[in-house]
Amino acid sequence: MEAICAFDRLVPGRGAAALLADGTQIAVFRLPDDSLFALSNRDPFTGAHVMSRGIVGDRGGEPTVASPLLKQVFSLKTGRCLDDEDTALEVFAVEVVDGEVRVGADVRAAVLWPEPPPRRHSRTRE
Amino acid sequence: MSSKRLAVVGDGMVGRRFLEAIVERDPSWEVTVLAEEPRPAYDRVRLSAFFDGVSAEELSLATELPGVDVRLGEAATAIDRAARAVRTERGEYPYDKLVLATGSAAFVPPVEGADLEGVFVYRTIEDLEAIKARAQGRRHGVVVGGGLLGLEAANALRLLGLETQIVEFAPWLMARQLDEAGGGVLRRHIERLGIDVACSTGGTKISAASGRLRMETNVEGLAFDTDLIVFAAGVRPRDQLARECGIDVGERGGVITDTACQTSDPDVYAIGEVAAMEGVCYGLVAPGYTMAEVVADRLAGGEATFPGADLSTKLKLLGVDVAQFGAMDGPLATTYLDPAEGVYAKLILSDDARTLLGGMLVGNAEPYPLLRASVGGPVPAQLADLLSSGEVQAGLPDGAQVCSCNAVTKGDIMGAIHEGCTDVGALKDCTRAGTGCGSCVPMLKQLLAEGGVEVSTSVCEHFTQSRAELFDIVKVTGITTFSELIARYGVGAGCDLCKPAVASILASLGGGHILDGEQAALQDTNDHFLANLQRNGTYSVVPRIPGGEITPEKLIVIGEVARDFGLYTKITGGQRIDMFGARVEDLPKIWRRLVDAGFESGHAYGKALRTVKSCVGTDWCRYGVQDSVKMAIDLELRYRGLRSPHKLKSAVSGCARECAEARSKDFGVIGTENGWNLYVGGNGGFTPRHADLLLADVDAETLVRTIDRFLMFYISTADRLQRTSKWVESLEGGIDYLREVIVDDRLGICDELDALMASHVEHYADEWKGVLDDPEKLQRFVSFVNAPETPDPSIEFETVRGQRFPAGTTERSHTGPVLLGTPERK
Ligand code: SRM
Ligand SMILES: Cc1cc2nc3c(=O)[nH]c(=O)nc-3n(C[C@H](O)[C@H](O)[C@H](O)COP(=O)(O)OP(=O)(O)OC[C@H]3O[C@@H](n4cnc5c(N)ncnc54)[C@H](O)[C@@H]3O)c2cc1C
Ligand code: SF4
Ligand code: FES
Numbered sequence: 029m030e031a032i033c034a035f036d037r038l039v040p041g042r043g044a045a046a047l048l049a050d051g052t053q054i055a056v057f058r059l060p061d062d063s064l065f066a067l068s069n070r071d072p073f074t075g076a077h078v079m080s081r082g083i084v085g086d087r088g089g090e091p092t093v094a095s096p097l098l099k100q101v102f103s104l105k106t107g108r109c110l111d112d113e114d115t116a117l118e119v120f121a122v123e124v125v126d127g128e129v130r131v132g133a134d135v136r137a138a139v140l141w142p143e144p145p146p147r148r149h150s151r152t153r154e
Numbered sequence: 155m156s157s158k159r160l161a162v163v164g165d166g167m168v169g170r171r172f173l174e175a176i177v178e179r180d181p182s183w184e185v186t187v188l189a190e191e192p193r194p195a196y197d198r199v200r201l202s203a204f205f206d207g208v209s210a211e212e213l214s215l216a217t218e219l220p221g222v223d224v225r226l227g228e229a230a231t232a233i234d235r236a237a238r239a240v241r242t243e244r245g246e247y248p249y250d251k252l253v254l255a256t257g258s259a260a261f262v263p264p265v266e267g268a269d270l271e272g273v274f275v276y277r278t279i280e281d282l283e284a285i286k287a288r289a290q291g292r293r294h295g296v297v298v299g300g301g302l303l304g305l306e307a308a309n310a311l312r313l314l315g316l317e318t319q320i321v322e323f324a325p326w327l328m329a330r331q332l333d334e335a336g337g338g339v340l341r342r343h344i345e346r347l348g349i350d351v352a353c354s355t356g357g358t359k360i361s362a363a364s365g366r367l368r369m370e371t372n373v374e375g376l377a378f379d380t381d382l383i384v385f386a387a388g389v390r391p392r393d394q395l396a397r398e399c400g401i402d403v404g405e406r407g408g409v410i411t412d413t414a415c416q417t418s419d420p421d422v423y424a425i426g427e428v429a430a431m432e433g434v435c436y437g438l439v440a441p442g443y444t445m446a447e448v449v450a451d452r453l454a455g456g457e458a459t460f461p462g463a464d465l466s467t468k469l470k471l472l473g474v475d476v477a478q479f480g481a482m483d484g485p486l487a488t489t490y491l492d493p494a495e496g497v498y499a500k501l502i503l504s505d506d507a508r509t510l511l512g513g514m515l516v517g518n519a520e521p522y523p524l525l526r527a528s529v530g531g532p533v534p535a536q537l538a539d540l541l542s543s544g545e546v547q548a549g550l551p552d553g554a555q556v557c558s559c560n561a562v563t564k565g566d567i568m569g570a571i572h573e574g575c576t577d578v579g580a581l582k583d584c585t586r587a588g589t590g591c592g593s594c595v596p597m598l599k600q601l602l603a604e605g606g607v608e609v610s611t612s613v614c615e616h617f618t619q620s621r622a623e624l625f626d627i628v629k630v631t632g633i634t635t636f637s638e639l640i641a642r643y644g645v646g647a648g649c650d651l652c653k654p655a656v657a658s659i660l661a662s663l664g665g666g667h668i669l670d671g672e673q674a675a676l677q678d679t680n681d682h683f684l685a686n687l688q689r690n691g692t693y694s695v696v697p698r699i700p701g702g703e704i705t706p707e708k709l710i711v712i713g714e715v716a717r718d719f720g721l722y723t724k725i726t727g728g729q730r731i732d733m734f735g736a737r738v739e740d741l742p743k744i745w746r747r748l749v750d751a752g753f754e755s756g757h758a759y760g761k762a763l764r765t766v767k768s769c770v771g772t773d774w775c776r777y778g779v780q781d782s783v784k785m786a787i788d789l790e791l792r793y794r795g796l797r798s799p800h801k802l803k804s805a806v807s808g809c810a811r812e813c814a815e816a817r818s819k820d821f822g823v824i825g826t827e828n829g830w831n832l833y834v835g836g837n838g839g840f841t842p843r844h845a846d847l848l849l850a851d852v853d854a855e856t857l858v859r860t861i862d863r864f865l866m867f868y869i870s871t872a873d874r875l876q877r878t879s880k881w882v883e884s885l886e887g888g889i890d891y892l893r894e895v896i897v898d899d900r901l902g903i904c905d906e907l908d909a910l911m912a913s914h915v916e917h918y919a920d921e922w923k924g925v926l927d928d929p930e931k932l933q934r935f936v937s938f939v940n941a942p943e944t945p946d947p948s949i950e951f952e953t954v955r956g957q958r959f960p961a962g963t964t965e966r967s968h969t970g971p972v973l974l975g976t977p978e979r980k
Contacts (some may be wrong), residue, residue, distance in 0.1 A: 032940040038197070042682075047938040051947065056939075058649070060637065060675075070948075076691035077948045081679040085649030087615065094650035096679035096687055101650070111756030 029123065029130040032056065038129065042078035043093065045069050046131060048090060054081035054131050056105060059113055065104040066122035068133045071095045072115050073136065160248035161240050162187045163395065164232045168426030168442035169255035170195035171213050175450035177219050183453065188240060190229035191278060199439055204282050205310045217483040232285045233399040235419060251421050254396060254409060254450060258389035258427040267360030272367050272382045275696055276307045289314040292381035296369055298357055299387035299974050300327040302467060306461055307386040309351050315327050318349045319378055321371065323356045331467060331478035335491065339498040339516045343474045391428045403432040413459040415449045423449045436463055440559050466526045468519060479510025480529040490537050499537055508532060520768035523597040525553040527564065528893040539841065548935060556597050559590025559786065564601065571605035613874055614651040617644040621732060621874040625659050635672050654678045658761055661797035662869050663725055666911050667924045669931050680759035683935065684921055690960035691740045691947055693741060694734040697748050697760035698794060701768040701786035702729030719744055722957045728765035730756060735958055737945050745922045754920040757795060763802045766790035771808025771825065779823025781809035786867050792858065796865065796916045799872040818843045820878040821861055835882035843879045845891045849897065862911040863896035863904055914956040
């Protein structure tokens with residue numbers, strides 16, 4: 029596990045990016061209830077490292093983040109893209125030790141889960 | 155009478171429809187069907203699909219018909235009216251009533267050599283099988299006829315891999331459905347498919363030579379050497395049986411019937427293409443189906459009559475949209491031609507321009523279902539709007555025919571929806587709508603939406619309220635945070651739809667800096683970093699340049715900043731300068747220099763006022779009648795920073811020449827001799843719309859007051875991401891109602907609207923300056939929390955035309971040519 033910053037540095041309801049020693053970019057999200065999630069910072073749809081800048085929220089109770097570029101929504105828990113069954117973000121281990129946020133360079137959960145397809149949303153996109 | 159004997163000649167599309175109808179309505183008839191073709195009825199309308207690999211079985215229309223004896227491959231040869239019997243080569247079939255449904259045969263003009271091997275018609279599955287066999291290993295085919303059928307046949311030959319030549323006698327293609335301009339546009343589409351077209355040309359003689367064919371024409375020196383020839387030059391009713399037994403036939407063929415489909419012999423009916431209904435033959439399946447229903451009703455004791463026919467047609471060629479509906483000619487016409495896109499459209503109108511009589515569409519037939527259903531009523535929308543978005547709402551009357559293949563009206567469909575049909579499939583089952591050519595299916599979808607298959611106005615799954623309702627809640631309760639709002643009025647944690655919407659409402663109602671406290675977390679990334687996110691994760695920087703007026707000193711500062719931070723620069727369409735490619739951690743440094751030089755945020759990232767463009771006006775222009783630059787600057791400074799449901803744009807022109815394009819803006823101002831004209835509800839973008847005149851010849855004070863109210867009324871009541879144009883359209887009573895509310899104060903809310911705007915103007919502060927002055931906010935402008943000074947290593951640039959671009963951009967410019975033509979109205 030690698031320490032990245034003080035827990036207080038993270039804004040509730042928002043993400044921040046961290047650069048690990050091996051060059052991996054991780055997006056860490058602190059939710060308003062102080063729970064933490066760490067996923068790959070790379071938006072799989074565009075290749076840009078921007079996931080940490082997305083808006084967090086939930087879909088049907090599942091905590092989510094929306095890509096800031098083309099707005100696809102991902103589960104914070106599993107990394108699965110809820111708008112495209114074939115895409116997912118890598119999920120990393122994250123914990124707080126002595127007020128410091130640490131993330132694991134090991135992928136904790138990855139790629140696709142054989143879950144039932146998410147329910148269909150038809151929404152206007154900007 | 156023990157039983158009633160009914161004989162039917164012909165098991166084609168209409169004959170089969172009749173059989174289904176009679177079995178349903180009056181099963182007491184003992185029915186015998188004499189059918190010349192070796193297989194039961196099939197879908198001739200989709201015949202060409204046979205070449206796409208759709209099998210004869212899949213085209214079949216055969217259904218279980220209890221009590222019906224279908225005698226395949228047994229053609230009727232004569233009718234003995236005295237004995238009331240039909241004869242075939244195998245026997246004699248007595249009847250009480252006889253229905254002729256013999257259809258028509260391809261018309262082959264009297265050309266020498268038309269009976270040679272390799273010459274075909276295009277009517278039956280057997281014809282297509284023969285054409286396919288002949289085409290094997292050969293190269294070239296000629297289709298005689300450039301109408302609906304000829305084009306369909308030509309496309310089929312093309313799909314069989316033949317070089318294809320159309321020979322048409324008329325001066326343009328589809329001359330029966332299109333005018334010359336439409337025919338011309340169609341021709342270019344057909345040629346683009348690789349099909350050659352010769353108009354004003356007719357074959358005169360066909361001869362065979364060494365396994366190939368040669369067709370000479372009426373044009374000096376023009377002859378075609380080819381492998382096969384298909385005649386698709388029209389059809390002739392197969393009225394021979396009737397003619398020979400003395401039943402009346404029309405001058406140009408067809409068995410004459412009255413509106414009950416009865417021939418001159420009261421025991422004999424004629425339906426489908428063989429019938430000359432009151433002297434008119436219809437070469438389409440829909441009128442034939444109606445006739446089938448009429449006769450079935452009559453034989454069941456009813457009184458039905460033929461109500462007239464809709465002759466609308468839509469060509470089914472892949473990739474070429476052509477449609478014609480209603481009248482071909484009329485007192486007034488409006489046309490639209492875009493030669494670059496290959497789109498031509500024409501609407502025929504009554505002399506007061508209030509009633510749609512008919513029209514034609516080439517190149518874009520999307521509005522066809524809506525227009526066809528609107529014939530006889532008001533024109534549903536501007537032609538250009540219809541062509542740019544097929545989804546214009548249909549305010550159709552109940553009686554309008556939505557599916558003309560099956561004569562289903564809007565009323566029928568709405569009825570079915572109320573009885574529980576919730577999707578297109580269910581509507582097809584219940585009403586038959588959409589089961590013919592399928593062109594009405596988009597309309598069915600719209601009607602489902604219109605008919606209570608709920609279109610929700612709720613913002614998202616977390617709030618059942620609309621944006622306007624949330625706005626009222628925030629205003630009335632004084633709630634200032636998202637978490638309180640969702641706890642009291644919503645569910646869950648929010649999402650990327652409701653959070654920015656609420657952030658915008660809080661900002662419109664004067665909630666302080668958009669990055670203060672909890673608000674920061676609600677903002678879309680653009681608002682969060684006060685810059686526009688680009689495809690590679692960098693941002694763009696757009697300082698405000700009010701009215702587009704800028705001093706040389708400020709221009710130099712922009713140039714220096716762009717140079718020092720390696721930014722790509724571009725003059726935008728909004729009369730200002732955009733600098734692209736800024737890294738997150740550079741944004742504060744860039745803005746430090748810009749703010750020091752007197753620049754403010756241009757809000758290019760926000761759903762907020764963007765620009766107020768200007769023309770030079772009285773300052774320099776010899777025509778100017780008002781000071782448009784000063785007015786533009788005043789307006790831009792007044793409304794800068796105003797957050798709204800969607801972005802807001804404006805422009806001011808100094809005279810009616812309109813160089814600032816004010817009428818394409820949310821609010822546009824045009825100088826007049828006596829003051830200013832105010833236009834509202836315009837935009838460019840996806841669905842362009844010109845703004846409508848709200849006030850004329852007013853002084854500056856009235857102008858500004860009215861704009862204040864217009865904007866605040868919009869901000870209070872519009873939906874999320876609804877621009878002013880759609881918002882004005884959505885107001886019941888439209889612009890007149892709007893005028894009553896914000897000019898005449900009909901609702902008594904003008905004081906409040908004025909106060910809201912006064913508060914905005916008073917509390918405006920530059921957002922970027924606010925960030926630079928606040929160390930806590932500045933902290934967020936880093937690429938990485940654990941490495942604040944390290945730029946994102948994944949971002950790479952390349953240099954093109956002397957400037958920096960995201961690496962890989964130049965590849966994308968290979969995606970194909972861009973059409974440069976703009977629609978040109980005639
Ligand atoms: C930079 C500019 C193009 C240029 O190089 O000239 C531009 C660039 C963008 N436009 Fe635009 N638009 C620009 C002028 C326009 C204009 C022309 C005008 O304003 O006179 C139009 C048509 C007029 C109109 O809006 O009615 C225009 C219609 C759009 C639309 C379609 C809006 C619609 O209602 O259909 C979008 C999409 C949206 O806003 O949802 C859009 C969205 C965008 C966005 C913000 C796309 C995005 O979300 O990333 C582009 C990114 C800007 C950036 O800096 O990263 N842009 N855009 C122009 C900036 C003007 C400015 O100074 O602020
Ligand atoms: C390629 C093609 C595409 C078409 N596309 C469209 C379209 O998109 N939209 C549209 O509305 N229409 C279209 N049509 C026209 C449509 O197919 C006809 O209007 C429709 O088939 C007419 O039906 P019918 O029953 O009157 O004639 P038919 O379907 O021709 O049936 C008549 C039947 O009677 C049989 N018959 C004739 N004489 C005798 C006899 N003496 N004894 C026994 N049987 C006999 C014939 O063999 C035939 O099977 C198209 C036609 C073709 C060829
Ligand atoms: S037209 Fe499209 S691509 Fe061009 S700037 Fe506007 S949004 Fe971007
Ligand atoms: S109009 Fe042809 S199926 Fe409805």
